[in-house]
Amino acid sequence: MELYRIDEKGLAEAMARLIAEYRVVAPVEKGPRHVFDDIQDWSEARPLAVGTVLPPKKFVFPQRETLLRFQLTGEAPQAEAVVDDTPVVLAGVHPCDITGLRCIDHTLAGRYFDEHYGARRMNAIILGFDCMPDGHCFCSSVGSLKVESGFDLFFTPLQVGGYAVRVGTQRGRKLLEDYFTAAAPAGVYEESLEEDFRKRKAAAIRLSIDAPVGDLPGIYQQAMRSKVWEKWAEVCFSCGSCNLVCPTCYCFDVQDRVSLDGAEGRRERVWDSCMLAEFAEVAGGHNFRPTPSARLIHRHNRKFNYQQDRYGEPHCTGCGRCARACLVHIDMVTIANELIAEQRGEAS
Amino acid sequence: MAAAAGSSIYLPESVTLLGVEQPTELEKVFRVKFDSGRPLGHGPGQFVQVSLFGIGEAPISICSSPCETDYFEMTVRNVGMLTNAMHKLTPGAKFGVRGPFGTTFPIDEMEGKDLILVAGGIGLPPLRSLILPVMGDRERFGKVYILFGAKSPKEILFREDLAAWGQAPNTTVLQTVDRGDETWGGNVGVVTTLFSQVQVDVPNTYVAIVGPPIMYKFVIMELAKLGVANEHVFMSLERRMKCGVGKCGHCQINNVCVCMDGPVFRYSEARHMTEAI
Numbered sequence: 352m353e354l355y356r357i358d359e360k361g362l363a364e365a366m367a368r369l370i371a372e373y374r375v376v377a378p379v380e381k382g383p384r385h386v387f388d389d390i391q392d393w394s395e396a397r398p399l400a401v402g403t404v405l406p407p408k409k410f411v412f413p414q415r416e417t418l419l420r421f422q423l424t425g426e427a428p429q430a431e432a433v434v435d436d437t438p439v440v441l442a443g444v445h446p447c448d449i450t451g452l453r454c455i456d457h458t459l460a461g462r463y464f465d466e467h468y469g470a471r472r473m474n475a476i477i478l479g480f481d482c483m484p485d486g487h488c489f490c491s492s493v494g495s496l497k498v499e500s501g502f503d504l505f506f507t508p509l510q511v512g513g514y515a516v517r518v519g520t521q522r523g524r525k526l527l528e529d530y531f532t533a534a535a536p537a538g539v540y541e542e543s544l545e546e547d548f549r550k551r552k553a554a555a556i557r558l559s560i561d562a563p564v565g566d567l568p569g570i571y572q573q574a575m576r577s578k579v580w581e582k583w584a585e586v587c588f589s590c591g592s593c594n595l596v597c598p599t600c601y602c603f604d605v606q607d608r609v610s611l612d613g614a615e616g617r618r619e620r621v622w623d624s625c626m627l628a629e630f631a632e633v634a635g636g637h638n639f640r641p642t643p644s645a646r647l648i649h650r651h652n653r654k655f656n657y658q659q660d661r662y663g664e665p666h667c668t669g670c671g672r673c674a675r676a677c678l679v680h681i682d683m684v685t686i687a688n689e690l691i692a693e694q695r696g697e698a699s
Numbered sequence: 700m701a702a703a704a705g706s707s708i709y710l711p712e713s714v715t716l717l718g719v720e721q722p723t724e725l726e727k728v729f730r731v732k733f734d735s736g737r738p739l740g741h742g743p744g745q746f747v748q749v750s751l752f753g754i755g756e757a758p759i760s761i762c763s764s765p766c767e768t769d770y771f772e773m774t775v776r777n778v779g780m781l782t783n784a785m786h787k788l789t790p791g792a793k794f795g796v797r798g799p800f801g802t803t804f805p806i807d808e809m810e811g812k813d814l815i816l817v818a819g820g821i822g823l824p825p826l827r828s829l830i831l832p833v834m835g836d837r838e839r840f841g842k843v844y845i846l847f848g849a850k851s852p853k854e855i856l857f858r859e860d861l862a863a864w865g866q867a868p869n870t871t872v873l874q875t876v877d878r879g880d881e882t883w884g885g886n887v888g889v890v891t892t893l894f895s896q897v898q899v900d901v902p903n904t905y906v907a908i909v910g911p912p913i914m915y916k917f918v919i920m921e922l923a924k925l926g927v928a929n930e931h932v933f934m935s936l937e938r939r940m941k942c943g944v945g946k947c948g949h950c951q952i953n954n955v956c957v958c959m960d961g962p963v964f965r966y967s968e969a970r971h972m973t974e975a976i
Contacts, residue, residue, distance in 0.1 A: 418707060423753055426793070430710060434707065459946055461945075462944075462945060463946070463959075465708060465944075465946055466706055467707065470705070601948065602948030603942075605941045605942070607752065616752060616753050618709070620947075623941075633938065633939050634782065637912060639938060639939070639952075657951070657954035
């Protein structure tokens with residue numbers, strides 16, 4: 352993979368050029384936290400900030416999105432698809448969130464290609480940035496500490512100042528040529544500085560899952576009736592905050608909205624949450640997942656078992672957002688480790 | 700460019716309502732055809748997403764035969780917002796349909812076998828999409844038992860079909876109701892009470908089951924007593940669905956999407972899914 356180096360000034364100049372032509376979003380300060388938001392000047396961006404409230408997923412899979420527009424006047428209703436392919440530059444996307452987008456691709460851009468997601472996704476330019484973990488991060492346990500793909504350009508901050516820049520796509524190469532004109536070819540020295548950054552990053556991660564990620568589907572499959580679920584379900588509010596902030600959650604509801612005069616409307620999709628009580632309820636009232644523990648088991652298995660089994664990689668990226676958001680301090684790592692300990696205890 | 704019109708897997712095709720019948724207080728049967736003239740091209744057990752703009756969408760099973768290409772039929776119980784709105788439609792109305800979606804009962808695999816086809820209540824319509832092609836090509840199959848249970852005589856669907864199927868050679872239709880009334884002289888009890896009358900060549904028997912969630916495990920117990928292989932048992936599962944194409948997550952059971960990997964499952968596979976039945 353091609354490697355370049357750019358200093359802070361060169362990066363700021365490149366971003367100014369991009370901002371002049373594109374919609375650019377990046378982590379910015381919002382109260383005590385950070386959020387991905389539009390920027391007008393690169394100085395607003397905090398590309399290394401960890402734990403944005405929501406992942407950048409919201410720009411390719413918005414919380415509320417129009418799928419269809421329809422007319423209700425005339426003999427028969429008329430509908431047309433709404434597909435938004437406006438380019439957007441997502442800057443400051445960390446390896447966990449790059450991995451999260453790939454996870455969503457498996458479903459939304461897999462069999463039955465979703466044109467609405469696909470158009471936004473293909474027109475999202477990803478400028479990845481490496482990061483230093485906070486106390487909730489555990490990317491090293493789920494294989495997303497480092498990404499080899501999923502970005503156009505990837506920036507690693509160097510201890511000597513500036514960034515190493517990896518080129519991930521043809522589009523990234525073109526961006527580098529056209530906008531990042533200060534970038535200079537780099538070599539083994541910068542590579543060693545990159546490696547050094549990742550070593551410090553790995554060393555700073557305080558949480559870890561006590562089993563290899565490949566073992567987790569089996570562990571979770573065996574743990575369907577574990578008492579661990581009941582224990583945590585007793586405190587879980589089924590509020591869905593964990594779903595809301597997750598970079599790999601994509602479940603949605605579909606709702607029709609009609610204008611006041613009844614003449615036209617929109618069919619929209621809105622984020623939904625498998626932790627909410629009515630998520631698996633059918634017309635007539637039967638609920639296939641009526642208890643908090645059933646919903647907790649489902650969500651956690653989606654991250655470490657079901658989707659991993661189906662698509663070959665865990666659907667938890669170790670970003671720590673669900674733990675940051677949880678009102679009662681439920682977190683993926685504690686539950687995983689309790690299940691692992693329970694099974695090891697039984698085995699010995 | 701922003702918000703451009705384009706193609707979408709969520710964009711329904713227009714259908715016209717050809718006719719409506721109301722066999723019971725809660726259910727209506729809708730006969731429709733695509734305005735484009737294309738046949739639905741469904742297999743037995745598949746479903747469509749019915750779309751009424753301004754109301755929403757819902758998954759609805761097809762109850763007509765795959766061999767019928769001029770139109771297709773859906774039996775709809777009035778239980779939700781969309782089905783309530785559907786019940787107000789009159790012939791000539793236009794609405795939207797996406798599909799067909801999902802897996803099918805393996806009618807070719809069933810060829811030459813004895814069949815036990817078990818339906819409970821509103822489970823009869825989806826099973827009808829299998830029964831009709833079986834009855835239409837009756838010699839291809841061995842003995843056929845159709846076991847149908849309804850809550851009460853008033854809720855029995857497709858009465859004429861049931862009577863006609865019972866007249867076919869080598870075919871037995873057994874019916875029961877949970878609660879009888881003054882008109883009812885038949886069996887009273889749950890559908891599993893009918894199994895004592897079933898006589899099949901067990902190793903060469905295939906089973907299809909469609910009914911309410913509670914019914915499956917009791918029917919499975921009867922089949923285990925008979926000794927029918929799990930690989931020969933097929934069941935259609937109901938779940939909440941918003942998309943029909945494996946995206947919205949609502950119908951997921953373990954690692955499968957009922958809309959895409961189902962709704963028809965082989966029991967030997969479904970039995971390993973912890974939430975299936």
